[in-house]
Structures are given as C-alpha cells and as structure tokens.
Amino acid sequence: MKLHFLGAARQVTGSMYLLETADKYRILVDCGMDYELKRNAVDQGPIFPFNPADIDLVLLTHAHIDHSGNLPVLVKDGFKGQIVCTPATAELTAYLLYDSSHIQFSDYRKNLANARKTRRHLIPKPLYSEKNVSETIDRFYTIHLNKAFQPRPDIEITFQEAGHLLGAAGIKISILENGKKQVFGFSGDIGRLNSKLVKDGTPFSGIDYLISESTYGGRKHTITKTAEDELFDYIHDTCIKQRGRLVIPAFSVGRTQAIVFTINQLKRAGKIPEHLKIFVDSPLAIKSTPVYERHPELLNEEALSFKANHGDLFNYPGIEYLENKDEHEALTYYFDPCVIISAAGMVEGGRIQEHVMNNIENPYSTILIAGFCAEGTLGYRLLLGQPTIQIKKKDKRVYARIARTDVFSSHPDHDEVLHFIKESGGKNLKQVFLVHGELPQLQAMEMALHEEGISHVTLPEHGQVIDF
Numbered sequence: 001m002k003l004h005f006l007g008a009a010r011q012v013t014g015s016m017y018l019l020e021t022a023d024k025y026r027i028l029v030d031c032g033m034d035y036e037l038k039r040n041a042v043d044q045g046p047i048f049p050f051n052p053a054d055i056d057l058v059l060l061t062h063a064h065i066d067h068s069g070n071l072p073v074l075v076k077d078g079f080k081g082q083i084v085c086t087p088a089t090a091e092l093t094a095y096l097l098y099d100s101s102h103i104q105f106s107d108y109r110k111n112l113a114n115a116r117k118t119r120r121h122l123i124p125k126p127l128y129s130e131k132n133v134s135e136t137i138d139r140f141y142t143i144h145l146n147k148a149f150q151p152r153p154d155i156e157i158t159f160q161e162a163g164h165l166l167g168a169a170g171i172k173i174s175i176l177e178n179g180k181k182q183v184f185g186f187s188g189d190i191g192r193l194n195s196k197l198v199k200d201g202t203p204f205s206g207i208d209y210l211i212s213e214s215t216y217g218g219r220k221h222t223i224t225k226t227a228e229d230e231l232f233d234y235i236h237d238t239c240i241k242q243r244g245r246l247v248i249p250a251f252s253v254g255r256t257q258a259i260v261f262t263i264n265q266l267k268r269a270g271k272i273p274e275h276l277k278i279f280v281d282s283p284l285a286i287k288s289t290p291v292y293e294r295h296p297e298l299l300n301e302e303a304l305s306f307k308a309n310h311g312d313l314f315n316y317p318g319i320e321y322l323e324n325k326d327e328h329e330a331l332t333y334y335f336d337p338c339v340i341i342s343a344a345g346m347v348e349g350g351r352i353q354e355h356v357m358n359n360i361e362n363p364y365s366t367i368l369i370a371g372f373c374a375e376g377t378l379g380y381r382l383l384l385g386q387p388t389i390q391i392k393k394k395d396k397r398v399y400a401r402i403a404r405t406d407v408f409s410s411h412p413d414h415d416e417v418l419h420f421i422k423e424s425g426g427k428n429l430k431q432v433f434l435v436h437g438e439l440p441q442l443q444a445m446e447m448a449l450h451e452e453g454i455s456h457v458t459l460p461e462h463g464q465v466i467d468f
C-alpha cells in the first residue's frame with residue numbers, strides 16, 4: 001500500500017492525498033486548489049501527477065476550495081468514479097465551485113483587458129467552466145457521519161465530525177491487505193472546540209496512521225472573551241459610541257454565518273439595539289446560509305436551543321441580505337451607523353474591497369479582520385498598520401481603526417492540534433504525518449510532539465510517497 005502526498009505538503013493550500021492499494025485501487029482524499037502555485041505560475045503544467053481516469057474513488061473532507069477546488073478539473077480530465085462526502089458538504093461545495101468558476105472567468109476577462117496585446121497569451125485561462133462544475137456535481141454521492149461504508153469488501157470508510165465547517169469531516173479508512181488491517185485517519189481541517197453553530201469535532205479512535213493539519217503549529221490564538229462579548233465591544237464602540245460603521249471582511253461560507261448568528265444572540269439579549277442595521281453583502285453567503293437551516297442535525301446545542309427559543313438563526317430585525325449589484329452600490333450612500341459583513345475574508349477581491357475603500361479614510365469606521373490573512377493580501381497589508389495603503393491602485397490614508405480578532409477562527413491553535421493528536425492515539429500511533437501548514441508551523445508541532453514522547457513524526461514533502 002502506498003500513500004502519495006500530492007498537495008498541502010509544507011504549505012497550507014491544495015490538499016490532495018492518494019492512497020493506493022497493492023492491487024492498484026486508488027482513493028483520492030480531497031482535490032483542492034493550490035493558491036500558492038496559482039499566484040506565480042503562468043504555465044502551470046499538468047495539475048495532476050496521475051491520470052484522473054485511473055482514480056477509483058474520491059473522498060472529500062469539506063467544501064472549502066483549497067480542499068475541493070480542483071474537482072471539476074479532475075472530472076474534465078477523465079475521472080469517472082464517485083465523489084463521496086456528507087450531504088451538507090455536497091450542497092456547499094456546489095455553491096463554492098460555481099462561484100470559483102465565475103471568479104476565474106471574471107479575473108480572466110479583466111486580466112485580458114488590462115494586458116498588452118503581445119502578452120495576452122500569457123494570461124492563465126480559467127481552469128474550468130460552469131458545465132464542468134455541473135458534471136462534477138453529478139458525481140457526488142453523499143454519506144452521513146459515522147455510517148461506515150465499503151466500496152470493496154476489504155476497505156471500510158467512515159466520515160466523522162470535524163467541527164470546522166458545516167458538514168466537514170475527518171475520514172477514517174481501514175484497508176485489509178495480505179491479512180493485515182491498516183487504518184488511516186485523515187483529519188481534513190480540524191475545528192476549534194466550542195465553535196459557533198457546528199458541533200465539536202471528534203478525535204479518531206483505533207487508527208495506526210494520522211495525517212493531521214497543523215496550520216497554526218507554534219501559534220496561539222489570543223482569545224480572552226467569548227465571541228458575543230468580543231463582537232459586542234466592537235459594535236458598541238464603533239456603532240453606538242462613535243456612530244460609525246463596522247466593516248467585517250468574512251468568508252461567505254462558515255464565518256459569515258457564525259458572525260450573523262452571534263449578532264442575533266446580542267440583539268435577542270437586548271445588548272445592541274434592534275434597529276441597528278446589519279448588512280450581509282455577499283451573494284454566496286445568501287445561497288449558502290439556507291444550507292445551515294436545512295441541516296439541524298449538524299448544529300450544536302447552543303444553536304439548537306436558540307432556534308427552539310427564537311426561531312430563525314440568521315433572520316432578525318435589522319438584518320439585510322444584499323444580493324444584486326444595485327443594492328451593493330446603494331450601501332455606499334448609507335450613512336447611519338451599521339455593520340457590514342462582506343467577502344472575501346482576506347480582503348482580496350469580492351465586494352469587500354469597495355467597503356474598505358469607502359471606510360478606510362473615515363476615523364469613525366472600524367475594519368475588523370476576523371481571521372487568517374495570507375502574506376500579500378490586502379487584509380495582511382491592513383494589519384501592518386501603515387499610515388497609507390494602496391487599494392485598487394489608489395493611495396488611501398488610513399484613518400479608520402484596523403482591528404483583528406481570533407474568536408471566529410475555524411482552525412485550532414497549537415495547543416488544540418496537539419490535544420487532537422494526543423486524543424487520536426498519541427504515542428500509540430505508528431506514524432503522524434503533519435500537513436496543511438508552512439514548514440515553521442509543522443516543525444513547531446513536530447517538536448511539541450517529540451516532547452510528548454510521540455516520536456514517529458514525518459513532515460512529508462510535495463510528491464513524497466510512503467510505502468506501508
């Protein structure tokens with residue numbers, strides 16, 4: 001049996017692992033888009049170091065594009081099997097893949113228009129079309145959490161709660177080969193304990209090999225308050241005391257729902273005025289929010305008891321979901337105190353850039369960054385605290401307050417990952433493979449595991465193949 005590390009090896013994006021049995025049954029775990037590669041390559045070469053037609057089965061841990069974003073390429077290039085995931089993941093992935101295809105086409109058109117004639121052939125073409133996405137969705141086959149299934153008598157697969165995003169799962173794969181059973185646990189992305197809306201993730205039991213994310217190895221979240229208290233302080237200081245606008249860049253799927261729900265809690269508790277306007281300016285958030293309503297079985301106790309007492313989680317007095325462009329543009333001329341939640345989370349692309357542009361020179365506004373921002377993104381540059389910043393080729397003075405919070409982070413910090421690995425077998429694991437993190441983060445986690453007496457740790461390189 002062989003395990004190929006084909007993505008998110010010593011980097012964060014592009015999750016993809018290939019598990020291959022001795023008789024060449026091939027299971028692909030995740031098929032994510034590699035942003036690190038996309039940024040600097042014009043001629044990307046073949047995306048897959050294998051023939052997609054040779055893959056028998058795809059397992060998808062969750063909907064995020066860095067785990068699902070290359071599925072349409074896989075199907076376009078000849079994959080004929082099933083893509084297995086939870087029902088909520090299937091629904092969210094469909095919305096995210098269509099959105100990804102639209103973004104690729106719109107970027108392509110923009111880049112083409114801006115490029116000199118002689119350089120137009122160098123502009124990377126979109127990886128897939130809407131048609132490719134719909135053909136991918138046709139291949140989805142859904143399975144509920146904790147229900148084992150056997151694609152072959154010698155292979156058993158179970159999805160279990162990851163606590164990271166609605167429908168997100170860790171995947172346990174047990175393979176019987178030459179009379180010997182070997183069990184693998186793929187963490188996917190791990191969630192934090194006590195997250196908003198989703199249940200806590202469960203550690204693995206009875207596995208031999210763990211493939212674990214370590215995005216925040218060596219880093220600690222600075223969380224001193226509950227999500228409600230933290231958000232209350234920002235809303236109170238900005239919208240009530242200063243009568244300004246609070247702009248929150250947030251991913252449309254996951255973080256937006258967590259923030260919208262938390263504001264609902266504050267309103268129902270009478271802590272912030274009912275009439276305070278909350279604008280959700282993201283068509284993708286509008287599409288994906290009902291998925292949360294359709295899957296109460298995946299919601300945690302806090303969300304369910306709130307729903308039982310108050311009804312809607314995401315609809316309440318003062319909230320407005322803006323779908324079309326006119327509504328989005330009209331928001332520029334709304335001058336009352338308000339909260340604006342818009343995508344994308346790292347302030348790269350999407351409608352949020354305009355809201356940041358419109359508010360950055362306003363000393364009464366706050367821009368609250370609610371998660372990780374990769375180097376080079378506008379979110380990252382905002383957090384550097386410079387007096388001027390370039391947005392859409394215009395220099396802007398920074399008068400708004402720029403703040404950052406970890407309370408809505410959907411990834412665990414160092415101690416939480418360490419805890420997950422210890423609970424998933426710890427010293428009894430034959431090998432721990434650390435992935436989905438930059439090298440310094442992986443090395444910090446490796447060191448911590450060694451200190452805990454967990455000595456069989458590997459930081460696989462891209463393309464590395466392990467024989468079992």
Ligand SMILES: [Zn+2]
Nearest residue numbers: 062064164189
């Ligand atoms: Zn994720």
